[in-house]
Amino acid sequence: MSIRNLDALFAPSSVALIGAGARPGSVGAVIARNLFRSGFAGPVMPVNRRPQTVEGVEVHPDIASLPQAPDLAVIATPPATVPGVIAELGARGTRGAVVITAGLGAAAPDGGKSLRQQMLDAARPHLMRIVGPNCIGIMVPGIGLNGSFAHIAPRKGDIAFLTQSGAMVTAVLDWATTRGIGFSHFVSLGDMADVDFGDMLDYLAADPDTHAVLLYIEAITNARKFMSAARACARLKPVVVIKAGRHTEGARAAASHTGALAGADAVYDAAFRRAGALRVYQMHELFNAVETLALSRPVAGDRLAILTNGGGPGVLATDALIDSGGRLAELSPQTRAQLDKVLPPTWSRSNPVDIIGDAPGSRFADALQAMLQDKGMDAILVLNCPTAIASSSEAAAAVIDTVKGSRRPVFTSWLGDSAAAESRAMFGAHRIPTFFTPEQAIGGFMYMVRHRRAQELLMEVPPSVPEAFTPDTEAANAVIRRVVAEGRPWLSEAEAKSVIAAYGIPIVETRIVATPEAAAQAAAAFKVPVALKILSRDITHKSDIGGVVLNLEGADAVRAAADSMHRHIGTVRPEARLEGFTVQPMVNRAEAYELIVGMVNDVQFGPVVLFGHGGTGVEVINDKALALPPLNMKLAREMMAQTRIFKLMQGFRGKPAVALDDVALCLIKLAQLVADCPEIEELDINPLLADEHGVVALDARIKVAPAAGDGASRLAIRPYPRALEQELQLRDGTRVPIRPVRPEDGPGMHRLFGKMAPEDIRLRFFTPMKTLPAPLAARLSQIDYDREMALVATESTAHDAEALGAVRIAADPDNERAEYAILVRTDMKGRGLGYALMRRMIDYARERGIGEIFGDVLRENHPMLKLCRDLGFTAAPTEDPTVVRMSLPL
Template sequence: MDSEETQASDAGRATGGLSGLFDPDRVAVVGATESEGSIGRAIVDNLVADFAGETVPVNPNYDDVLGLDCYPDIESVPGELNLAVVVVPPSIAVEAVEQCGEAGVRNVVVITAGFGETGSEGASRERELTAVAEEYDLNLVGPNSLGVMSTPVGLNATFGPENALSGSISFMSQSGAFITAVLDWANDQGIGFKDVVSLGNKAVLDETDFVEAWAEDPDTDVILGYLEGVENGAEFIDAAREATEDTPIVMVKSGRTEAGAQAVSSHTGTLAGSEQAYEAGLEQAGVLRVENVQELFDFAQILSGQPLPDSDDVAIVTNAGGPGVMTTDAVGDSALSLASFSEETLDALSGAMPDEANIYNPIDAIGDADVDRFAEALDLALADDNVGSAVVLSAPTAVIDFDDLAEVITDLQAEHGKPIASVLMGGERTDSAREILREGGIPNYFDPARAVGSLDAMVRYRNVRDREYEAPERFDVDRERAREILERADERGDNRLGVEAMDLLDAYGIPTPDGTIAETPEDAVEAAQGIDGEVVMKIVSPDILHKSDIGGVRVGVPNEDVYDAFEDLVTRARNYQPDAEILGVQVQEMVDLDAGTETIIGMNRDPQFGPLLLFGLGGIFVEILEDTETRVAPVSEREATEMVDGIRSAPLLRGARGRDPADREAIVESLQRLSQLVTDFPAILELDVNPLVAGPDGVDAVDVRLTVDREEL
């Protein structure tokens, strides 16, 4: 079955918006209780504390809970309910959700654990839950969720210890514990949120749904996420690409290491896809991926509070030489550049600064600089057309009042409309200044590297927002011929193919040398006579994929030796593996490897993101150098070009050390055609073309091997 015969599955996912989840008028807590230390009590407490709407306890064992009328079941509640929070034992949770559906409650948060994260019995229960949600078209969060928050209406439908501060950041996390820790820290830092969602097991709603919802939310300026896995990589890429046209997305993806990936599976039941697939998929989606929580919120604060820079050039204004040098080094380590001031700016700085000051970037106003000197230097720097952003850095001195300096920074940022990262280095004496800056949308950092990193993130997002999405090209190919080749393999009972699948590449327009598969020595001689010059001969067997390891390849065979070479190759194969199926010997045109560069193009099908394309140096170098680029298919011409230009060895392809440059356009087109092939046929699980010899006048796919899922054919 190929991609045209397969439709994307949205099983269990409700359609429509999620406004009722975040802006309810009435919330039912199914499993509400007054028992101290219970989750049902904590959720009611949190709702009663701040929620602008009505909280409705549901529990057959109570007449009232915390002074609120309590109902025996959801059907007994009069009037419309927008949201139900289910916190009952797992044995009755599915039934409780079904009752919500029957009562017309469309938004449900399942706090209850004991589902897919606990084993086969829990996984079965989760499938039942998903089926109920699909039947009643529910927006369902969880199960195994901490809950949801939305600050505009004071909604805290979680069992966390505190509510979020109000802000414009919307945050989702696959770990509830991560949310409680982040909120505690964020409240201390004065960082606010719009919506917060604990995804839990993602039985119905997942990260893609919330990216789509928050992208349309005018009150969400930045989308943050902590993910352990992505349910459907292709859908996520499409949703994130559209969202990042206006709203930046910043995410931490855990499970980067093999040990981390195993921990992910045991924690949430999520099967982690390969790290390469996530790296490629998130980059193609326009997501800014970060390594830790500090970066997550560093980037969020500056992206939510300030305009994007028009250029990559940054000015540094400081009163401290050492930290100024640290900041300069950080700029050098980033994608930013130090701005070169205009002659007009330098003349103005020269007149405004003392003789001992450095007027070139970084501007060092020296240690006796007061707020007025800082203000003049920063004003002149921001007024320079060569400056896209600025870092203002001050060590504490007797002549600097941080509160006054914060006011100046805030005013000048608003006046010039260019982003500023502040580095007021100190402890308690910076507290009120940081609050002034925060109100102006300007984050303050103790470490200059964090300030530079945040400005760098703004440039990265600007580049994401400005890049135009290019739809993958569809080439005219012989799809039916390709299908027949794959089906013949299925008829033989093979799931691994070698050079016998060369025609598959030819059907999709990937150049291959002239050649054929001979079943007898006589056929081999006849095939060789139709090829100019000496030939290459390779044993053809689905059971022997590493042909050269057994002497199953002969290079440079003259016509008079073809008959004997055929018999020798077959004998070697029989001696190596007596039960191997021998389909024949491939007789192939010689390709001058020295006249080109051996590259590899390939694909591995990732469980979350689908076909992951690879490009790099081929032959023996692919495993030694590990110099490769990956993208999730299908890829556009731009993305394929980025793959070719992105490897460290790209200068070899451009003609380094006197070599003729490779035909880059031919490599790029071959990647695009391979992308189309593996997208058209999901049955192809992995495929390597190695080597793809890239010469000055084109490419040749010299060898191929692939694995197929016969059940998909």
């Protein structure tokens, strides 16, 4: 389930409190007080088997005696009673419950089901949704609903706060109340037996009263659902995350470098980034993010101007800005000239704009007015230091009056304690973000910048893959399955290299030999210096125990090194099975960088790809980035850019840049490999040499295990569904290829749009459009295959073939209904392409289990109405008399 029946939880018409009490301080009494005194318009029905009055209302002795079935039940009864209470409520028609009670997770003494599972089993036949157990409750201030035992009622606002921690509820409520911050929803999820973060994100994404979502996360329960929901929500409104337990989960006994580097928290970080969520790390950062999101307008870039009456705070703000990755805005000549007119001659004449300590409110206003007109500034930070000469409150009032009507984001920081209290209150009353210190203000600005960057990554059309590659999946799987069948956890070096070579990743030639003499002969055949390595399925890190010798010249040197290596390893690792040696020519790339690319299978998010600075000191250097597969060129380049070595790879001081596209393509191929081969548990390519000529893998290791399912099913983000690549036959017998849309199809969508008649565009989009907006092109090409599907008909199977038409469906989170849309190039109309595309999409929707397809069509769009009727759709009127809803039950 996802959003089904969540309306009963967060928009109920009636509430029952099971376990209501009158004893002061008891949970049942506090919840009753909150329910009755928060302004909820519907009936609140207390239930308790003991006769009593709660908040002046007679309690009902049991659920059967309630005058009506409540939409929502808040349950605060002993653990053993909860499953029965849920069953009885469900039978009466209740669709939502908040289970405050803790202690349901322990296994039954007799080995039977836990109380938690019994509770879920009781709810399932009635499709009842449950928040909790072990939670403080839920609050929806907009409708006066407070089904919690929180000590403070939140103000009404437009921010939703979701948490697994009850302590966070009280902390955030305390902080927000003193600052006048309000909430649309305040939800304590507790143990998340049913309703989890993914469900809530789906629900809140469609909630018009919620403009931002804050998450306090301890663990994710369903990674794919969370990723789909978070990506969908983050496209519409800011999602801010604080993740607890950053260091407790990361301990891992990993045999590979990738496993050692990819701690659990780093994986969460990669997941949040891919989802477009803004992550913060400390409580005060979360509060600053709340402040900023609640009050600030979106920023367009990272250029900040600073207006201050004190030089020191301006310098501190500048340092914090540069350290955080922001930029100081350049004052335009026009702005500088205007400031010269209104400021004393001693002003700083640069950014930060220091207007001197004696600045009255009018000087703040004049300077700020000039700066607001400068298009080279994405936001302005106004700082004020208290002085005996000028009034801080007067300056605050001047700033407030000046920014009225301006769309430029303005942040403030009035330094001091009691001297600034009145000014801060003034800013809060006028919804202008204000912070205690310049550093906190910079943090608030950078939250907005990072959110904008996350949105751009979600919406940007990635470049095409520089080369199309067709992996030899069968060859790779044959090697892997043989090793799994033999019960071996690790592939040999040669086997690992054959697997990555099957996916088009260049490898250095490697020869396997059994004896030192054979190693000498192989080295002689190469006629160049060689690398000699021990071959053993029991030794993963060969260099750690003297199992690697480099730059050996001549057969005698190789023979002697092999003899010595064999004796030494036999002494330090007597239990290891020594199968021989590998010999490979030394790759002479003096300017190349040693990189590492790899993969590890995370317990929560499945396969995760790693990129970083490689070599033998990889863990010590710890310069790495993680990303969730699948990848494209944009995501691969963004992943590389997170590392320090990426700056070097771009070239400096005459050293040529690395072939960055080749490195990115290697990451894409690796991501495809782990999606295709579910047996792979860990993978290292280290080092991967990279220079201006390309990449080559010198060493590789792969760990495998029997697979529980296919490769795609274990990914947190559903990969490109290659199985849907097919052909359609048109009325004249022409066969055209169709395939799922790819993120790289954004430019193709623009070209398709450009070949459509204006009338066809109007009928499709319900409005005239001369060009296809870039965000819409990205939205049409970057889809979540787990919830949406778009099929594109193309002129040929070439990677850059022109699109002839496209059809798409977008399913609701419960996979019950899906809305369709179709676009056919004007010169292809009348050939049956639209009909064939719709038939194929209907078949796909039926295979996926969707119950109904629907779409809105203009009444004047007679060809589309006829097409729908021919396919079995039925028409129904809508609130708009010009629009007809066409529906097809499946």
